Amino acid sequence: xxxxxxxxxxxxxxxxxxxxxxxxxxxxxxxxxxxxxxxxxxxxxxxxxxxxxxxxxxxxxxxxxxxxxxxxxxxxxxxxxxxxxxxxxxxxxxxxxxxxxxxxxxxxxxxxxxxxxxxxxxxxxxxxxxx
Amino acid sequence: xxxxxxxxxxxxxxxxxxxxxxxxxxxxxxxxxxxxxxxxxxxxxxxxxxxxxxxxxxxxxxxxxxxxxxxxxxxxxxxxxxxxxxxxxxxxxxxxxxxxxxxxxxxxxxxxxxxxxxxxxxxxxxxx
Numbered sequence: 001x002x003x004x005x006x007x008x009x010x011x012x013x014x015x016x017x018x019x020x021x022x023x024x025x026x027x028x029x030x031x032x033x034x035x036x037x038x039x040x041x042x043x044x045x046x047x048x049x050x051x052x053x054x055x056x057x058x059x060x061x062x063x064x065x066x067x068x069x070x071x072x073x074x075x076x077x078x079x080x081x082x083x084x085x086x087x088x089x090x091x092x093x094x095x096x097x098x099x100x101x102x103x104x105x106x107x108x109x110x111x112x113x114x115x116x117x118x119x120x121x122x123x124x125x126x127x128x129x130x131x
Numbered sequence: 132x133x134x135x136x137x138x139x140x141x142x143x144x145x146x147x148x149x150x151x152x153x154x155x156x157x158x159x160x161x162x163x164x165x166x167x168x169x170x171x172x173x174x175x176x177x178x179x180x181x182x183x184x185x186x187x188x189x190x191x192x193x194x195x196x197x198x199x200x201x202x203x204x205x206x207x208x209x210x211x212x213x214x215x216x217x218x219x220x221x222x223x224x225x226x227x228x229x230x231x232x233x234x235x236x237x238x239x240x241x242x243x244x245x246x247x248x249x250x251x252x253x254x255x256x257x258x259x
Contacts, residue, residue, distance in 0.1 A: 035215045042212055046244045053251035059185040089163050128178045
């Protein structure tokens with residue numbers, strides 16, 4: 001818990017508006033942001049299961065909401081967040097094993113996770129609407 | 132503790148490590164490894180083994196392995212999510228009251244979602 005430091009008047013370290021953006025920094029920030037987005041995703045998934053348990057009318061109503069333009073946009077965002085968070089999560093697990101810290105490797109895998117997030121979401125949506 | 136390196140002020144404040152960091156770190160990774168398999172399995176199953184309609188999803192969820200692993204996915208995911216957002220709250224929300232309220236909510240919300248999801252999976256599974 002914060003305790004006495006909570007309202008400490010000392011200056012904070014420089015934040016996002018100060019640093020020059022680079023890809024390893026962006027992937028770290030996206031990892032956190034996508035994790036927060038997936039909090040909403042978990043709520044949508046739970047709501048979907050509630051609709052499934054509530055019968056055909058409730059399910060059809062919920063799916064109508066999900067398949068509306070706004071619903072699809074949210075669903076695409078959640079899917080991209082899931083693909084990205086999964087890819088970058090594997091990158092983090094490699095780091096935990098002590099692998100992939102060399103700057104060039106970290107930058108390359110960083111770009112790879114960003115591409116995996118976007119590409120993964122497109123693949124999932126293509127499968128979902130063609131299959 | 133005779134040779135502690137902490138300053139007297141630091142000892143008086145009593146704000147050292149809570150000794151829970153390693154458990155948090157390991158639980159976050161263990162749930163991550165499970166989720167790396169469970170989430171792709173779930174997404175691809177719903178897309179490829181059902182057509183998204185009520186009847187096809189219902190019959191999919193009535194298969195024992197599907198219901199069991201969906202429940203496992205949701206419990207693991209909610210726990211992973213709780214651990215993750217806890218760190219975000221601890222990083223960004225500093226006032227004692229907002230922080231305590233956020234942390235309490237971050238415990239209650241995943242727990243409530245888990246209970247609701249488990250009841251609903253069970254209901255679909257037994258066909259009530």
